[in-house]
Amino acid sequence: MAGRRAVCCGLTSLEVTLTVLFMLMTSVLIGLITVTVATKNIQTDAEPTLSPSPTQPQGNPYLIGVGRADCTGPPADIPLMGYANLEQTAAGIHTRLYSRAFIIDDGRKRVVFVTADIGMVSQRLRLEVLKVLQAKYGNLYRQDNVVMSGTHTHSGLAGYFQYTLFMITSKGYIKPSIQALVNGIVKSIDIAHRAVKPGRIYMNRGQLEDSSLNRSPHSYLNNPQQERDRYKSNTDKRVVVLKFADLDGNGIGVLSWFAVHGVSMNYTNRMISSDNMGYASYLMEQDNNAGLLPGQGPFVAGFSSSNLGDVSPNTRGPVCVNTGLACDYLNSSCPVGGTKMCHAYGPGKDMFDSTMIIGHNIYQKTKELYSGADQEVKGPLHAAHQWVNMTNVPVQINVTHMARTCKPALGHSFAAGTTDGGGDLNFTQGAVEGDPFWDGIRDTLFGEPSNETQECHRPKPILFNTGEMSWPLPWHPEIVDVQLITIGPIAVVAVPGEMTTMSGRRIREAVKQELESEGSLRVAEVVIAGLSNIYTHYITTYEEYQVQRYEGASTIYGPHTLSAYIQKYRGLARAIAQNKESGLEKGPEPPFFKESQLLKLLPAAPVDRKPANSSFGQVLQQVYPVYRLGDVVSVTFVAGNPRHSGDVRDKTFVTVERYLNKTAQWEVVHTDASWETRFHWLRGSARQSNATVEWHIPASALPGRYRIRHTGHCKQMKGLKPVITAYEGTSAEFTVTKTYYYH
Ligand SMILES: *[C@@H]1O[C@H](CO)[C@@H](O)[C@H](O)[C@H]1NC(C)=O
Ligand SMILES: *[C@@H]1O[C@H](CO)[C@@H](O)[C@H](O)[C@H]1NC(C)=O
Ligand SMILES: *[C@@H]1O[C@H](CO)[C@@H](O)[C@H](O)[C@H]1NC(C)=O
Ligand SMILES: *[C@@H]1O[C@H](CO)[C@@H](O)[C@H](O)[C@H]1NC(C)=O
Ligand SMILES: *[C@@H]1O[C@H](CO)[C@@H](O)[C@H](O)[C@H]1NC(C)=O
Numbered sequence: 001m002a003g004r005r006a007v008c009c010g011l012t013s014l015e016v017t018l019t020v021l022f023m024l025m026t027s028v029l030i031g032l033i034t035v036t037v038a039t040k041n042i043q044t045d046a047e048p049t050l051s052p053s054p055t056q057p058q059g060n061p062y063l064i065g066v067g068r069a070d071c072t073g074p075p076a077d078i079p080l081m082g083y084a085n086l087e088q089t090a091a092g093i094h095t096r097l098y099s100r101a102f103i104i105d106d107g108r109k110r111v112v113f114v115t116a117d118i119g120m121v122s123q124r125l126r127l128e129v130l131k132v133l134q135a136k137y138g139n140l141y142r143q144d145n146v147v148m149s150g151t152h153t154h155s156g157l158a159g160y161f162q163y164t165l166f167m168i169t170s171k172g173y174i175k176p177s178i179q180a181l182v183n184g185i186v187k188s189i190d191i192a193h194r195a196v197k198p199g200r201i202y203m204n205r206g207q208l209e210d211s212s213l214n215r216s217p218h219s220y221l222n223n224p225q226q227e228r229d230r231y232k233s234n235t236d237k238r239v240v241v242l243k244f245a246d247l248d249g250n251g252i253g254v255l256s257w258f259a260v261h262g263v264s265m266n267y268t269n270r271m272i273s274s275d276n277m278g279y280a281s282y283l284m285e286q287d288n289n290a291g292l293l294p295g296q297g298p299f300v301a302g303f304s305s306s307n308l309g310d311v312s313p314n315t316r317g318p319v320c321v322n323t324g325l326a327c328d329y330l331n332s333s334c335p336v337g338g339t340k341m342c343h344a345y346g347p348g349k350d351m352f353d354s355t356m357i358i359g360h361n362i363y364q365k366t367k368e369l370y371s372g373a374d375q376e377v378k379g380p381l382h383a384a385h386q387w388v389n390m391t392n393v394p395v396q397i398n399v400t401h402m403a404r405t406c407k408p409a410l411g412h413s414f415a416a417g418t419t420d421g422g423g424d425l426n427f428t429q430g431a432v433e434g435d436p437f438w439d440g441i442r443d444t445l446f447g448e449p450s451n452e453t454q455e456c457h458r459p460k461p462i463l464f465n466t467g468e469m470s471w472p473l474p475w476h477p478e479i480v481d482v483q484l485i486t487i488g489p490i491a492v493v494a495v496p497g498e499m500t501t502m503s504g505r506r507i508r509e510a511v512k513q514e515l516e517s518e519g520s521l522r523v524a525e526v527v528i529a530g531l532s533n534i535y536t537h538y539i540t541t542y543e544e545y546q547v548q549r550y551e552g553a554s555t556i557y558g559p560h561t562l563s564a565y566i567q568k569y570r571g572l573a574r575a576i577a578q579n580k581e582s583g584l585e586k587g588p589e590p591p592f593f594k595e596s597q598l599l600k601l602l603p604a605a606p607v608d609r610k611p612a613n614s615s616f617g618q619v620l621q622q623v624y625p626v627y628r629l630g631d632v633v634s635v636t637f638v639a640g641n642p643r644h645s646g647d648v649r650d651k652t653f654v655t656v657e658r659y660l661n662k663t664a665q666w667e668v669v670h671t672d673a674s675w676e677t678r679f680h681w682l683r684g685s686a687r688q689s690n691a692t693v694e695w696h697i698p699a700s701a702l703p704g705r706y707r708i709r710h711t712g713h714c715k716q717m718k719g720l721k722p723v724i725t726a727y728e729g730t731s732a733e734f735t736v737t738k739t740y741y742y743h
């Protein structure tokens with residue numbers, strides 16, 4: 001079936017086939033992440049040292065601009081992107097998602113760095129954003145000078161992909177989802193563009209402990225001893241901070257990089273959430289846009305992902321949940337119950353608490369580094385970009401031997417389930433041999449992988465032969481973006497996936513070496529911007545790949561993937577060092593599959609119903625009259641499906657309002673973007689649904705009279721026509737007091 005039919009024809013046959021594939025895949029596809037046992041720290045670090053720098057600004061300032069825009073899509077029915085769990089569909093909002101853009105111009109050249117609260121940037125998303133930018137700004141914002149990175153939250157929406165594998169876990173191409181992202185990202189660039197003015201950038205860096213853990217220490221240990229000896233830890237603890245300031249020295253924004261997975265919220269979460277990195281942004285922006293609601297104010301704080309491939313935020317580590325024993329070190333399975341029982345937790349008491357702790361740690365360290373940032377970043381800007389056909393890159397292994405990258409494929413351990421969400425099937429991490437049972441199913445469904453591809457991926461046993469499957473559209477990309485920008489002595493490597501700790505270190509070292517090879521550039525810092533531009537799963541070192549844990553099994557272009565990338569990024573760095581990046585070969589253009597739009601597997605949201613004698617927005621479950629600080633206020637309304645609200649960016653489904661005696665008005669103190677509020681959308685039977693709004697009253701809340709409002713839209717039949725109307729509902733008033741109170 002797969003690979004033997006061209007993309008074609010009507011939606012119905014596609015739909016049927018994909019639905020079948022869907023069901024098959026759900027049971028097999030388990031997660032994009034996995035966590036395991038921690039290992040102890042090793043030896044002393046060999047951080048490069050920075051020469052001390054003058055604190056007085058000197059030299060020409062840059063032109064800089066920062067911008068932030070809401071990119072939250074419809075918070076209902078759409079699968080969340082990350083755990084590849086089709087049951088984990090959106091049902092409300094915990095925190096909103098934002099795109100944050102940073103523009104830097106040296107008078108000659110301009111670069112843009114975007115970090116968005118999403119799982120990853122996809123090729124489709126990037127192409128659509130660049131198309132809009134081209135129409136708006138002509139040749140100003142391009143392939144080469146715009147970097148787009150995702151924070152890797154696993155609680156953003158899916159639906160913005162064009163390759164079949166990702167579309168299966170997304171329920172197809174979901175227009176309202178991708179539109180929110182395209183429009184949000186473009187708007188953040190628009191705002192930054194309009195704000196551009198002379199300013200300066202300062203750099204600082206430090207180490208953040210107790211906020212990350214290597215989840216595949218066994219793979220890491222397969223790296224050469226002498227390489228490991230150069231580093232103190234098996235994850236990168238570094239936080240790199242760029243402070244953006246105007247000419248008066250006032251901070252206007254900050255960009256921070258730290259390597260950790262956005263999986264503090266686990267797969268049981270159904271609310272849209274920006275996870276730990278998003279919470280760090282939230283805190284830093286709340287600090288600097290004092291008194292404003294989240295998402296408002298000029299100060300922009302971007303927290304970018306990095307080489308987080310093998311890095312988990314679940315710092316208490318994995319444990320067998322049924323027995324309390326340690327999981328197996330090599331394959332993360334439990335004596336009883338296997339892989340599924342091995343689960344990582346912490347550091348908090350639940351996932352909200354864990355998100356808060358990790359996010360707060362990252363924020364706290366960044367804030368400290370931001371305050372102390374005094375090394376001015378000076379010098380010209382460079383931007384280099386290429387498209388690479390990753391299926392067949394020759395790699396020089398040693399003086400006598402060449403190897404090649406492979407057509408994409410995922411190994412058995414990809415489906416091994418993860419310690420953040422165990423596999424439902426009997427796959428185990430570390431599999432270097434296939435299983436006749438699953439290989440048989442694979443061959444029946446998709447055809448046997450070619451001998452060439454099997455050989456190429458060795459020792460990976462192939463489970464999904466995605467590189468040889470192209471029906472209804474190719475399952476994985478062949479053409480991949482490699483991109484490097486430099487801002488004076490700072491280099492930003494835009495990586496198209498999730499690099500492991502050691503992969504990131506190798507890339508950084510190679511890029512630094514090439515950039516400095518001409519003697520004209522002195523590099524202070526190379527940062528990895530993860531999940532950038534296009535998603536290609538994981539990138540491990542050759543040695544880690546041999547172990548075939550989850551990350552190795554998900555290194556889709558085979559054992560030499562990292563070596564190929566090192567070669568390509570070296571090429572970009574050399575071009576920059578020689579000031580010849582405009583002469584770089586562009587490479588083969590990626591495809592833009594118009595047909596992907598036809599893969600709509602999410603049915604339209606149906607008409608809403610309500611209980612007899614009620615109206616939309618009516619309160620079903622009322623608030624109590626009095627609460628004290630630390631309590632949770634809860635109110636339930638008759639609701640419509642949030643998908644009927646269309647474009648929900650810059651709106652809110654929820655307000656918490658406080659009565660002001662002085663003006664006799666209600667003032668909004670929280671929206672659905674606030675950490676303190678939770679908007680749960682609950683679908684019931686007979687197309688009825690509820691909105692339950694919670695307010696977790698913070699210790700900082702002022703005593704007084706409050707109320708909670710919910711706004712939404714419902715779809716009803718008026719005669720034969722479905723009509724969408726706005727509704728709103730308001731809770732009874734309640735008092736928040738500092739005094740102790742029993743309900
Ligand atoms: C995992 O590895 C242990 C040895 O460390 C082995 O006893 C066990 O059978 C393995 N589990 C699976 C499911 O392969
Ligand atoms: C997810 O987090 C919740 C608490 O917030 C916890 O009850 C649940 O056990 C966690 N589940 C997994 C699979 O980690
Ligand atoms: C990538 O390279 C492979 C092998 O050389 C080739 O078959 C394929 O057509 C190329 N893909 C694209 C999109 O150019
Ligand atoms: C080069 O690599 C090949 C393949 O790994 C190996 O067989 C050969 O011995 C290596 N040669 C040298 C000179 O290291
Ligand atoms: C997984 O389950 C199937 C069906 O029960 C069985 O045939 C196969 O051997 C199992 N594989 C492993 C690795 O246990």
Ligand SMILES: *[C@@H]1O[C@H](CO)[C@@H](O)[C@H](O)[C@H]1NC(C)=O
Nearest residue numbers: 447448449450451452453454
């Ligand atoms: C792989 O090679 C074996 C032995 O040469 C052959 O029998 C088999 O048909 C080949 N498989 C494929 C998929 O080409």
Ligand SMILES: *[C@@H]1O[C@H](CO)[C@@H](O)[C@H](O)[C@H]1NC(C)=O
Nearest residue numbers: 610611612613614615618620
């Ligand atoms: C709805 O209201 C009507 C008129 O007030 C009343 O007769 C009926 O019993 C109510 N139905 C329900 C289910 O409350």
Ligand SMILES: *[C@@H]1O[C@H](CO)[C@@H](O)[C@H](O)[C@H]1NC(C)=O
Nearest residue numbers: 659660661662702703704705
């Ligand atoms: C607001 O006005 C009410 C009634 O006039 C009064 O009881 C209350 O103390 C006032 N609250 C504040 C915070 O001034």
Ligand SMILES: *[C@@H]1O[C@H](CO)[C@@H](O)[C@H](O)[C@H]1NC(C)=O
Nearest residue numbers: 620621636682683684689690
């Ligand atoms: C909606 O709320 C009412 C009142 O609390 C409850 O009886 C009903 O089960 C809820 N429906 C859903 C879908 O949660």
